[in-house]
Each structure stands twice: as structure tokens, then as C-alpha cells.
Amino acid sequence: MSATRIDGKAVAARVLDQVRDRAAAFTAAKGRPPGLAVVLVGEDPASQVYVRNKGREADAAGFRSEQHTLPLSTSQAELLAIVARLNADPGIDGILVQLPLPKGIDTETVLLAIDPAKDVDGFHPINVGLLGTGAADKALVPCTPAGSVILVESVLGPSLAGKHAVVVGRSNIVGKPVAQLLLQRDATVTIAHSRTADLPAICRMADVLVAAVGRPEMIRGDWVKPGAVVIDVGINRIAAPEKGEGKTRLVGDVATEEAAVHAAAITPVPGGVGPMTIALLMANTVAAAHLREGLPRPHFGA
Ligand code: GUN
Numbered sequence: 001m002s003a004t005r006i007d008g009k010a011v012a013a014r015v016l017d018q019v020r021d022r023a024a025a026f027t028a029a030k031g032r033p034p035g036l037a038v039v040l041v042g043e044d045p046a047s048q049v050y051v052r053n054k055g056r057e058a059d060a061a062g063f064r065s066e067q068h069t070l071p072l073s074t075s076q077a078e079l080l081a082i083v084a085r086l087n088a089d090p091g092i093d094g095i096l097v098q099l100p101l102p103k104g105i106d107t108e109t110v111l112l113a114i115d116p117a118k119d120v121d122g123f124h125p126i127n128v129g130l131l132g133t134g135a136a137d138k139a140l141v142p143c144t145p146a147g148s149v150i151l152v153e154s155v156l157g158p159s160l161a162g163k164h165a166v167v168v169g170r171s172n173i174v175g176k177p178v179a180q181l182l183l184q185r186d187a188t189v190t191i192a193h194s195r196t197a198d199l200p201a202i203c204r205m206a207d208v209l210v211a212a213v214g215r216p217e218m219i220r221g222d223w224v225k226p227g228a229v230v231i232d233v234g235i236n237r238i239a240a241p242e243k244g245e246g247k248t249r250l251v252g253d254v255a256t257e258e259a260a261v262h263a264a265a266i267t268p269v270p271g272g273v274g275p276m277t278i279a280l281l282m283a284n285t286v287a288a289a290h291l292r293e294g295l296p297r298p299h300f301g302a
Helices: 008-030 046-061 076-088 108-111 126-131 145-157 175-184 199-203 258-259 273-292
Strands: 035-041 064-070 094-097 164-168 188-192 207-212 229-233 236-239 248-251
Touching: 008 046, 008 094, 008 145, 008 273, 035 076, 035 273, 046 273, 064 076, 076 108, 076 229, 094 273, 126 175, 145 175, 145 207, 145 229, 145 273, 164 199, 175 188, 188 199, 188 236, 207 248, 236 273
Parallel strands: 035 064, 035 094, 164 188, 164 207, 207 229
Antiparallel strands: 236 248
16 A cells, blocks of 8 residues: 655645636725735745746736845845835735845844834744734745645545544744644644654654754655645755766755555655745735735634
């Protein structure tokens, strides 16, 4: 028996259909489209690809889409001035400052400067706090965690009551927020990390196992409980000498083929969580637009 592969592209396409419908209704109601501004400082090639894809999806969703590309020499004060201008622009509902920022710019200062109502990354402490107190209906929630939980929903449905979820990784970007979202869906949640004793035994208790550690194929097949749903958030580029000298390939934090022997369903890498992140950025932008205009918040799901 091999696990069902969870098709992140297909689920993301469904979310993006919902985004387009909601964006069109918003535009009709308010006489303006949802607006998303993405700010990129410097020329990191991976960031350039992400930012271009975000712009393309925003255009496809019918948004007003702006990209601000700033040179590596940009000062923190200049970046903060752009954030302030976007905060004050009534037609912009979402502001995303692409990370990592160049040395010399303090990430926390910049993230704190973004209006929490426009914080479509969900990284501002106000949004982190709203999620943590269970007021997720008012919070903008980080995209990768929100997308990961929709993939769980695509297999198990919206309620995780009675399920034990184990999250491996405790980052602010994935581990902690995904744990909060699983808790909100009534899962019993364990957060494990690099200092956890007997990590394989903890993982074997998981009905839902979320891997977000950034270590290629660290989670082995015999760590997976029979019938578990496995969400692999890792994206690691490793050498692939079998493809030729100097070639590389992408792998997750889970040894997928081994894990698929035990799991009921598992996300592939690539093509699992990855496509969800950008779909949830678009969903967050539409949600922010509705909240800012005092309209009922739309729901996006599997
Ligand atoms: N860089 C890599 N992932 C992300 C993300 O989710 N948000 C932002 N702003 N930058 C990133």
C-alpha cells in the first residue's frame, strides 16, 4: 500500500478559483480591486523568482498589483519610507516585504512598521497575538501554515477533534503558527524540535505529522504511524550526482518514498505545500481587503 499523494497544485487551483470569485465580487461592490504590493530589496535570485510569481498570480486574480524593486544599497530609512507610503495608500490592502532582507536592515523593525491590517504575511506581532488568542477570524495568518492546514483539510475535513498532530519545527514562520491553526481545529498538538528527546517515538504518535525543520529527508519511514497524514513543508536542494555532475534536486524534510509505505496521504516535494503558499497570499489579500472595508470575511478552503 502506498499513500495517496496530496496534489498541492490542484488544491491551490481551487483556492485561487475562490480568490478570483471573491475578488470580482469585491471589485463590483467597492469599485476598486483588492491591491497587493510586494517589495523586494536586492537581487537574490530565488527571491526574484518568488516575487515574479506573486505578481503573476495577483494579476491573474484581478488585483491591482505593484512590485517595488529596490537596489541592494537601499537604506532601512528608505525602505521604511516606502512601507509608510504603502500603509497610507487606500488602494493597497496587502503589503509583503520579501525576506530575507539585506544585511544592515533590521527585519523586525521593518515587519513592525507594516500596518497589521495590511500584513498579508501575518508576521506582525498583532496578527501573531490574534492567532495565539484564538481570534483567528480577525487575524491575517501566515501563508505557508494556512496552506498546510488546508491540505490536511483536503484529506480529513475541517475538524481534527480526537487527532494528535505533531509539528516538527518551532519557527515563527511555520512551526508555531501551524501548531496554533491545528489547535484551533481541535487537534491535540505536540510541537517537537531539535532538542526533543526520542523524536522518532514522538512522530510515531502523530495522526497528522507536519515537518518544518529544514533538514533534507530527516523524517524516516519508520517514524510515520500507519494511516497518518504527512505534510512536508521542507524545500531542500541537495546534490543529485545520479542526474549528472553538478546537478541538484529538491527534497523535503521527509523521506517521501519510505514514509509513503506507512502514511495514508503525503505531500510531495515539489508540488505539495509550495503551490499553497502563493494561493494563500492571494487569499489573505482578498481577506484583508474585506476586513479593511468592513465587509464579511470570505472563507477559503479545500
Ligand atoms: N521569503 C521566503 N518565504 C517568505 C514568506 O513567506 N514571506 C516573505 N515576506 N518572504 C519570504
